[in-house]
Amino acid sequence: MNINLTLIGQLLTFVVFVWFTMKYVWTPIMGALEKRRKEIADGLAAGERGQHEQVLAQERAKEVLRDAKGQASDIVMQAQKRAAEIIDEAKVSARTEGERILTAAKAEIEQEVNRAREHLRERVAVLAIAGAEKILRKEISATAHQDIVDSLAREI
Amino acid sequence: MAGETITSSEYIKHHLTNLTYGNLPAGEFCDGHQVVSHAGWQLAECSEAAKAMGFNAIHLDTMFWSIVLGAIFLFIFKKAADVATSGVPGGLQNFAEWVIEFIDQSVRGSFAARNDLVAPLSLTIFIWIFLMNLMDLVPVDVIPKISMLLGIHFMKVVPTTDPNATFGMAIGVFLLVLFYSIKIKGVGGFVGELTLQPFSSSNPLVNALFIPINFILEFVSLIAKPVSLALRLFGNMYAGEMIFILIAIMYSAGTFLGLFGGVLQLGWAIFHILIITLQAFIFMTLTIVYLDMAHHEH
Numbered sequence: 428m429n430i431n432l433t434l435i436g437q438l439l440t441f442v443v444f445v446w447f448t449m450k451y452v453w454t455p456i457m458g459a460l461e462k463r464r465k466e467i468a469d470g471l472a473a474g475e476r477g478q479h480e481q482v483l484a485q486e487r488a489k490e491v492l493r494d495a496k497g498q499a500s501d502i503v504m505q506a507q508k509r510a511a512e513i514i515d516e517a518k519v520s521a522r523t524e525g526e527r528i529l530t531a532a533k534a535e536i537e538q539e540v541n542r543a544r545e546h547l548r549e550r551v552a553v554l555a556i557a558g559a560e561k562i563l564r565k566e567i568s569a570t571a572h573q574d575i576v577d578s579l580a581r582e583i
Numbered sequence: 584m585a586g587e588t589i590t591s592s593e594y595i596k597h598h599l600t601n602l603t604y605g606n607l608p609a610g611e612f613c614d615g616h617q618v619v620s621h622a623g624w625q626l627a628e629c630s631e632a633a634k635a636m637g638f639n640a641i642h643l644d645t646m647f648w649s650i651v652l653g654a655i656f657l658f659i660f661k662k663a664a665d666v667a668t669s670g671v672p673g674g675l676q677n678f679a680e681w682v683i684e685f686i687d688q689s690v691r692g693s694f695a696a697r698n699d700l701v702a703p704l705s706l707t708i709f710i711w712i713f714l715m716n717l718m719d720l721v722p723v724d725v726i727p728k729i730s731m732l733l734g735i736h737f738m739k740v741v742p743t744t745d746p747n748a749t750f751g752m753a754i755g756v757f758l759l760v761l762f763y764s765i766k767i768k769g770v771g772g773f774v775g776e777l778t779l780q781p782f783s784s785s786n787p788l789v790n791a792l793f794i795p796i797n798f799i800l801e802f803v804s805l806i807a808k809p810v811s812l813a814l815r816l817f818g819n820m821y822a823g824e825m826i827f828i829l830i831a832i833m834y835s836a837g838t839f840l841g842l843f844g845g846v847l848q849l850g851w852a853i854f855h856i857l858i859i860t861l862q863a864f865i866f867m868t869l870t871i872v873y874l875d876m877a878h879h880e881h
Binding site: 431436466 | 641680754
């Protein structure tokens with residue numbers, strides 16, 4: 428129960444301990460706690476931000492998908508239209524081509540006919556003259572009656 | 584005293600005597616065991632000699648145990664602080680953080696001003712007092728017997744049963760209270776707080792008459808802070824220690840009383856766990872409250 432120098436010794440020890448605790452114990456541990464608190468808060472905020480962004484991204488994705496669908500149907504419609512046009516064009520061109528071929532064929536046929544007619548005419552004239560020559564061998568010469576033969580041949 | 588049969592009162596007295604090293608005046612002490620021809624620094628061989636040393640003495644056991652326990656506290660917490668990361672904490676860091684958050688909450692709860700000293704101060708007070716009180720749970724004879732074998736006659740292992748230790752801390756707190764009172768309120772504010780309340784009057788003359796009354800009241804309440812702080816802790820621990828010693832006496836009084844003493848000691852030790860924690864907590868809380876009052880302007 429004696430009060431003595433121990434009192435001063437304890438007081439000094441106490442001061443040293445408090446100083447040590449303040450400097451080397453409290454500050455670093457509180458620092459770590461504070462830092463962790465901040466990191467957790469940051470993490471939560473980042474998570475929330477991420478969720479928000481995900482919602483936005485989903486909406487954007489939906490929009491893009493809707494746009495793409497619209498574009499696709501547009502393209503399909505255009506293609507169909509174009510196909511119909513091509514078919515129409517093909518029909519028209521086929522028809523004109525057919526007509527052209529037909530006309531050409533007709534012209535050729537006519538030419539052939541004309542040529543055959545000419546040929547025939549020449550042959551008929553020759554035949555007529557040969558026939559006439561046989562009949563009129565004696566008194567009629569081909570040169571004398573050339574004009575009659577020509578008029579006959581022209582009548583064919 | 585080892586090996587000798589001693590009376591109960593000698594046993595108690597022996598247990599309550601500190602290992603005192605001090606300046607012993609010339610004279611004859613301890614029934615002639617310790618004869619001093621020239622005054623000088625030496626170990627006291629009985630409580631009478633220790634008393635005769637007066638203020639010029641130091642309790643080696645109190646100093647030793649308090650410093651060892653404080654060093655253990657600082658070592659563990661320093662280690663926790665060294666490995667402290669903001670990532671996933673380990674076991675030691677978890678423990679340190681748990682204690683520190685508890686202290687921090689207590690400080691935030693009752694300390695309104697901003698002061699970076701108060702929380703570490705509270706942590707030191709709480710853990711240090713708790714560890715010193717904890718020595719009370721070591722059976723009373725174990726460490727004194729061991730030290731007796733090592734040739735040390737007196738060993739009081741619970742520093743908080745030494746008023747020097749409790750007053751040392753209480754005075755440290757009191758100096759801080761004075762320091763912050765003057766720092767926050769100024770010398771005038773502090774003196775005014777001591778002299779101009781609780782009684783005051785609008786009449787200057789009456790007010791002047793109130794000053795001595797106020798001063799006596801406020802001074803007593805100011806001084807009562809460290810005294811109550813120190814004596815409360817000391818009284819609780821001293822009484823607890825005394826009961827452990829009384830129970831320990833029963834062991835030498837036959838089988839039946841010895842067994843009964845064993846049961847009593849277990850019961851008292853379990854109850855004492857509550858007391859040592861509570862006393863550490865009370866000392867810490869009152870320190871916070873006193874410092875908070877020092878920061879308040881009236």
